[in-house]
Amino acid sequence: MNNVFVYIEIGEQNKVADVSLELLTKGRKLATQLGVELECICIGSKLDGIETQVMPYGVDKVHVFDDARLFPYTSLPHTAAVVNLFKEENPQICLMGATVIGRDLGPRVSSALHSGLTADCTQLEIDGFDMKVKEGDTFVEKHYDNQLMQIRPAFGGSIIATIVNPEHRPQMATVRDGVMKKEILDVNYKGQVIKHNPADYIDDAAYVVKVLERHVEEAKHNLKGANIVVAGGYGVGSKEGFEQLFQLAHELHAEVGASRAAVDAGWVDHDRQIGQTGVTVRPKVYIACGISGAIQHIAGMKESGIIISINNDPNAPINQIADYNIQGNIEEVVPKLIKYYKANSK
Amino acid sequence: MLKIIVLAKQVPDTHNVGPEAMTPEGTVNRAALPTVFNPEDLNALEQALRLKEQVPGSTITMLTMGLPKAAEVLREGVYRGADEGILLTDRALGGADTLATSYSLAQAIRKVGDYDIILCGRQAIDGDTAQVGPQVAEKLGLPQITYTEEILSCENGKIVARRHIDGGVETVEGPLPIVVTVNGSAAPCRVRNVKRVMANKHKEFTTWGAADIDADPMQIGKAGSPTNVKTVKSIVFKAKETKQLTASDEDINNLMKELIESNTIG
Structure with missing residues (x-):
């Protein structure tokens, strides 16, 4: 309960996206600082062995939802799996890539759970702070410990805002590919794999949007990693x-x-x-x-x-x-x- | 016949920050930025106008939330071919984050009641979050197609669209009613129609407040916003010690020599 969760983006040939590994690296640090576990969610098709790609980043629990209809990604089934899992697990933090998928899924999850979501964070930190909150008709100064500071540029990059959502869980944030660093914690890190029955979480009616045709190319360059x-x-x-x-x-x-x-x-x-x-x-x-x-x-x-x-x-x-x-x-x-x-x- | 709702937002023009909007301290004076029709909402309007052409008898209703001045985007939409406009404005709705905004918009859409497609831009240039479209869809329990580049067809209660995905494109099919967010790479919006401008200069728009949309006070405005801005720091461009070089062979050769010798390049 109250752990740090990362949504894992799974691409062609079930390769985990770099941005997800970058978020696991960040998520591991946040979880350690908070004294909680790092968990991740893998949703897709034929996912046997997927844990070997994520565990080395220090994942304690890998939640797997495996169904032929879950790849390629469509909004409603992935939303249902994440939302219903979160209702059971009550995470305090959830990180997703600020990718096309993360930006399609994140807002739906936050809308369903009424939790705050900050897009395109460039820094994530744990800190405490005081804030005036309304209680009845008066404002009182309240102290919050161990909150996620979601730091992002706004207004076309002219300002940097620190966003907090102290009263709602999970605290959700998306981060762009390449913004955080990816670092293996321990190649032999041993976490637990939990295989869920997708039908327990996702209604058949959720599979309404069909992908008719799909064309994905390997990146033609390595701009992000260039020296x-x-x-x-x-x-x-x-x-x-x-x-x-x-x-x-x-x-x-x-x-x-x-x-x-x-x-x-x-x-x-x-x-x-x-x-x-x-x-x-x-x-x-x-x-x-x-x-x-x-x-x-x-x-x-x-x-x-x-x-x-x-x-x-x-x-x-x-x-x-x-x-x-x-x-x-x-x-x-x-x-x-x-x-x-x-x-x-x- | 399709009932189409287009969500639009009036935004400060953060894409064109000119020197006049910069303060002497090197920060951006946001109040000095002119307001514009959010660019991707115009791409969404174009997709709506094309659907209207394909399916005669269809109607387009523009919906915006903001200050009374935001009615300007409704008028602009009508000049370009939309039929009606609804302005959602109320002090109680102000200070909203994306979630409270999407709740308010969803309530207004419920009040409209009869709709097949809700179109909006993928994101607004003042926040770049891309959250409101999917959050509205979730609130209304509707499927969604985001990052749409073109609606290919809409018949027999099904919409087919080509959308951008990371590293490629995909074509998807979804049932109506549905929320569709449109990417900036989609076709640009047609210009104003002179006759429509003449006919609609003084058109009255429906104006709704929080009470009209039966809004729960705890889900709108600041109270309905889980996210709080704790601090805002303006970015200041700090000048570095910059070595000034000319395009002479000597200056360039010296620079390259330095970079190669220090193993910075090479």
Whole structure:
């Protein structure tokens, strides 16, 4: 009872999504700090052995719901399994990926249980605080211990808000892929596997939405995990301009990212967008080419080690957080970087 | 004939934070941002208008919750082809988080009573939470299709839609009534129709308060919101020590040399 739960997202060939493993890593830390257990929920089809993917992250209990109709994901059956399990288990915290699935499922669960849900958290911490609460007609100062601090950017990244929901359980939060770190706790960690009968939790009537056709591609790049990112913005000027960035990235064994403006202009694929509504990256080196640095973009890359900005606008906001600011045109500077690197790399 | 409800929200334009909205301390002055029709709600309206064309006799009712000024999105919706608008406004509904908002909207939809499809944008740009659509669906006990890119057909009580999923797309079929949230990658909304603008400049919209939708006081506004904002911190862009370089061969070669020698790259 009152444990920390993580909803596990299960993809093609029953591979657990990275974001779920990242959340287990965070969930383990929160559970340890609270002195409770870490549990997770696996819902899908042919899940025998699924626990081997999650246990090493320190999971004490793995709840399994296995039915051919539970993959691919549809909203109502997964909602019913989670909601009805939570009614029995009363978790104090529930974490989900801020993915298409997590953002489809989380709000339904919170709506059914009347619990608070904070989307797209960038930090999660345990802390105590005082808050004025209404009791009858008067306000009284109340102290709360061991609460989940749900920290997220808001208003297009211009503010950081700390959200709490002290009077409702579970405290629910979603976190984007790549925001938390994934770390195996112990390869031999032994937890318990609990196989539930899906029919006890999910009414047949819940299977009303049918997936007629599905097309999923393996990610074409590893932007999230790249050590070096070459990112382009509106200042790159064209699709051809991006070809140069791809060349530089190829030489440096880097990945190419982009700002929303460059994606909207159609110069580069949507899945390469970096920022609050795209991918969060924290590479060792971030080379920003022709990116002005809207706050939404900076929110997704400010943790980068070394930031190099190439821009002909000396007043571009990104220059303020850059370690190096090369004032110049992309088409002039990028070939020079390539040329020097080709001649001098070890 | 389809009865369609489109949920829309008037939001501060957080996608276009210009220098005029920045304070001298480097934070965003939210009051200085103009308000706009939430962009993805316009994508939702377009899907509704297409359904109306496919199924003659269908009606589109816009529903918004907000300050009285939010009636502007109802009018904009009617200019573009919606039939009616309902404004849900009441001080008692203010300060609501997504859950209290969805309860209030669900109560208003119950009062409308007769509906086949509830369409709304995937998310609003002031919060980016994507919660209200699914929360409304759960409150009404309806199925949902989120992240919709296109409604492919709607016949015999079934809707077929193509939706975005992580790493791909899928086509799903669901029964009416249903909640459909529409992605920004869906077709953009058509522009205003001049005749409709002329005819509806002074159109009156139905206005409801908390009492009209039979709202439980404990489920609306601040009281109905499980989440509390504990603290808000404005982001300040702190200038770093930045090395200024030119595009000269010397500056660039020195930088690359430094990065290679320190094993930062290479």
